[in-house]
Amino acid sequence: MTDIQTTLTKTPKALPPSDKLGFGNYFTDHMFVAKFAEGKGWYDAQILPYSPIPMDPGASVFHYGQALFEGMKAFRQADGKVVFFRPEFNHNRMVEGAARMCLEAPPLDLFMEGMQQLVKVDERWIPSEPNTALYIRPTLIGTEGFLGVRPSKETMFFIILSPVGSYYGEGSKPVKIWTEETYLRAAPGGLGAVKAGANYASSLKAALEAKKKGYAQVLWLDVEHQGIEEVGTMNVFFVFKNEIVTPALNGSILNGGTRDAVVQLLKDKKLPIVERRITITEVIEGLQKGELLEAFGTGTAAVISPIGELHYRGKDWLINNGQTGDLSKTIYAEVTAIQSGKLPDTHNWITPLA
Ligand SMILES: Cc1ncc(COP(=O)(O)O)c(C=O)c1O
Known part of the structure; x- marks a missing residue:
């Protein structure tokens, strides 16, 4: 009907x-x-x-x-x-x-x-x-x-x-992120992989507390407080010297449409994009060694949201000196150009209003 x-x-x-x-x-x-x-x-x-x-x-x-x-x-x-x-x-x-x-x-x-x-x-x-x-x-x-x-x-x-x-008042300026170790958004077997209202109810308190401390969003970890899940209402990408990593769809994170499009665009460029489990320890080590070059969130609302600062256990880590990275800029420009018709829609992502 x-x-x-x-x-x-x-x-x-x-x-x-x-x-x-x-x-x-x-x-x-x-x-x-x-x-x-x-x-x-x-x-x-x-x-x-x-x-x-x-x-x-x-x-x-x-x-x-x-x-x-x-x-x-x-x-x-x-x-x-x-x-x-x-x-x-x-x-x-x-x-x-x-x-x-x-x-x-x-x-x-x-x-x-x-x-x-x-x-x-x-x-x-x-x-x-x-x-x-x-x-x-x-x-x-x-x-x-x-x-x-x-x-x-x-x-x-x-x-x-x-x-x-724009989703954040600041537009696509880099955001400050709080790594959450008290509250959980989702757990294996739960609702994390679907866009259930309950996931957002579960996330409100952590987001509110992070905001009070001056952070725009929360970086969610898994039940062991190690595996990285997603960031606020976005999927997350980490750009290391040798690979670009986004957490694999493990059953407790949302399968984002923007994530999926970004993975495809990175593959088109023959860049080393890997979907796998990534831990907060690995990210902090990457920052210590200067091997983590950029991080960004992906989602319908913000498209690409660069992460300029990551708080973990009492320390604020600057990522790319708090600036928007080159890859974040390139991917943002590409996704928005496909949406606005300035680039051809080679993946059949666009449906016209009938
Ligand atoms: C929890 C969560 N993760 C990731 C995303 C990104 O998904 P999408 O790219 O489909 O908007 C969203 C939605 O916007 C979300 O609410």
Whole structure:
């Protein structure tokens, strides 16, 4: 089914100034909503004015945390054309995540049609200045009202849109990172590999404490406080003299779409990119020996976020003298050029707005 009923708002909002967007501060005029019930399938797909969603207070999302989301972007290219970056990747990740969360995943056509039609309706909200985009947040929640722990027999799929600028106030300036040894984001067998709301609930306290100490994000370690997992809401890359390392997808880190694209671009350049377990001890030794040249995070929101300073056990280590490294700059320029249409899309990452 992709029969989508549309009700347009009678009170369109004023557009926010594009130099004041920040990240996630504004929502567009409309949202997409579709429902699923066991025995009934998907039904009632609608685009309607952005508004609160009425919900049974017993809904499983409130009590048992059945919530999963995605994050991706649409861009307005120089010629005015609107494109999506890797929406199939996000759909696929949502399907895998839904299986882990015992939620029903929307089929590809519902996901794509909902997104396409919603973005079309709210097209005027897509900013065009450099480093801006329309952030797309597809979300799945368990909506059945009951008490007693079991999966919800009903799922709601909705999509909301937010015009965004740079994720960190500072743009893509190098960030200071806190290596976290008290709190854990995820553990083997847990939810770390899927974009479950619960992972973010688990991360809030560490991020808050790090911010109070002046750090932008947290570097997450594994249960042994050795293996590096990811950084805040990004995957992480370390550029050593002889190899570039990003933690392997070990089941407790998110399979980032940007990570995947960056690995591919590095391979295209025949650079020595390795996906493997990497420890904090190795990173600190690399810094001591001058062999760790750069580090950066990758994610939809910030694209590439250089790491200028890493705190570990009472010491702040400067990386590349706190400056953005050459590889970070090159990769940032390349990913954003593919998104903006300035470089050809040789990997089929771009989907046009229909
Ligand atoms: C925990 C976490 N890791 C990594 C990423 C990067 O994933 P992607 O590149 O698909 O945005 C995100 C999302 O943005 C995230 O929330």
